[in-house]
Amino acid sequence: MADLWPDLGKYTFAVLSSYGVGLGGILGLIAWSMRANAKTRAELDALEKRGGPRR
Amino acid sequence: MSIWEFANPARFMKLSGRVLPFAAVLAGLCLGVGLGWGFFLTPDDYQQGSTVKIIYIHVPAATMAINIYGMMGVMSLIWLIRRHHVSALAGRAAAPIGAVMTLIALITGALWGAPMWGTPWEWDPRLTSFLILFLFYVGYIALWEAIDDPDAASDLTAVLCLVGSVFAIVSRYAVLFWNQGLHQGATLSMDAEENISDVFWQPLVITMAGFFFLFLALLLLRTRTGIRRRRIRALRMAAHASAEAAEPGAVEGGAAHG
Numbered sequence: 178m179a180d181l182w183p184d185l186g187k188y189t190f191a192v193l194s195s196y197g198v199g200l201g202g203i204l205g206l207i208a209w210s211m212r213a214n215a216k217t218r219a220e221l222d223a224l225e226k227r228g229g230p231r232r
Numbered sequence: 233m234s235i236w237e238f239a240n241p242a243r244f245m246k247l248s249g250r251v252l253p254f255a256a257v258l259a260g261l262c263l264g265v266g267l268g269w270g271f272f273l274t275p276d277d278y279q280q281g282s283t284v285k286i287i288y289i290h291v292p293a294a295t296m297a298i299n300i301y302g303m304m305g306v307m308s309l310i311w312l313i314r315r316h317h318v319s320a321l322a323g324r325a326a327a328p329i330g331a332v333m334t335l336i337a338l339i340t341g342a343l344w345g346a347p348m349w350g351t352p353w354e355w356d357p358r359l360t361s362f363l364i365l366f367l368f369y370v371g372y373i374a375l376w377e378a379i380d381d382p383d384a385a386s387d388l389t390a391v392l393c394l395v396g397s398v399f400a401i402v403s404r405y406a407v408l409f410w411n412q413g414l415h416q417g418a419t420l421s422m423d424a425e426e427n428i429s430d431v432f433w434q435p436l437v438i439t440m441a442g443f444f445f446l447f448l449a450l451l452l453l454r455t456r457t458g459i460r461r462r463r464i465r466a467l468r469m470a471a472h473a474s475a476e477a478a479e480p481g482a483v484e485g486g487a488a489h490g
Contacts (some may be wrong), residue, residue: 181272185282191347192285195340196271199289202336203446204262207327210450214457221460224467 239316239461241459248452256451259445266439272432285345287428293445294337294362300330300447301365301393301400304372308390317462318455320386323393324376325454327449331369337363358415361403366398382462 183190238244246333269480270288307323310316327354337489353359372389379385 183272183276183282183285185285188283188347189282191343192282195286195289195343196267198339198343199293199336202293206309206332206450209328210453210457214453214460217457217460217464221464221467224464 236314236316239310239314241318241462242471244318244345245456245459248456252449252452252456255445255449259442259449262438262442264442266435266437266442269435270432270439274435277432280348283344283347284432286340287432288439290340290344291442293305293333293340293438294449295440296443297330297334297337297362297365298400298404300326300333301369301396304330304393305397305400307394311386311390317382318459320382320390321458321462322451322455323389325458326447326451327369327373327376329450329454331366331373333443333447334362334366334369338366355413358403361399364399365396365403366390368399372396382465446487 238247267288274285276282304323304326307319307326310319310321338359341362345354346352372392375389375392377387379388416481
């Protein structure tokens with residue numbers, strides 16, 4: 178792995194920050210969307226179990 | 233079978249439930265291969281040095297930012313013309329993804345621009361139109377959150393989205409309209425003479441496919457969440473109405489929120 182790691186030279190901060198921002202944004206979106214989905218699904222299941230009309 | 237049949241929420245839930253896992257796996261594969269290839273295995277550019285590796289984040293994010301807004305524009309038109317709720321929910325579901333893509337493009341552009349241009353920001357046509365595009369995304373999301381009635385919110389956000397489509401088009405073609413800006417021309421072109429070298433182009437195309445599949449997976453997931461939210465709202469309103477009918481005046485407000 179150490180052999181594979183590219184020599185980023187004086188631009189190390191710019192390159193690594195960009196990857197950090199990009200991957201952080203992507204992972205944040207995934208986590209947020211999955212959490213909202215799980216929460217809504219649980220809420221709907223609970224409501225339908227309480228005897229609401231079913232589709 | 234007509235494509236409009238998938239505007240039926242039940243059919244959409246069924247189809248999207250099947251497509252979503254494939255889109256998620258393809259997104260993971262393409263992003264892993266494209267970003268890994270681009271970061272670890274491509275050489276430095278003779279002018280830009282190692283900063284060229286930022287291209288694998290910046291260009292796909294910027295492309296998606298514009299295309300997602302275009303997709304939202306189409307969804308808005310479908311809502312306004314045919315009144316399909318799934319199209320309005322899909323537009324709403326896409327907006328935060330587009331906003332994050334625009335923000336990623338703006339920040340990585342600044343990080344790339346600082347060492348290359350000597351400044352992270354300039355009121356260049358493409359940069360400025362992208363900032364305005366981001367503000368339209370934020371306004372669209374805020375408008376959805378501000379209005380309780382889903383149909384009224386769908387109408388107003390659809391109009392706002394169509395107005396903002398002008399800026400999405402300007403963002404897309406700004407580098408062709410104006411030549412005086414700092415930003416370079418299009419990275420990918422149908423003209424092989426203008427295209428970037430294959431050594432950078434190949435992982436870039438894979439990464440762009442990864443961003444597309446990621447968007448598709450997130451869009452389906454978030455639209456499914458939106459459909460469920462609407463169902464919760466309908467159930468609560470029905471429960472509120474039957475409680476009100478059983479005992480008039482006993483139930484007060486609140487149940488309409490979902």
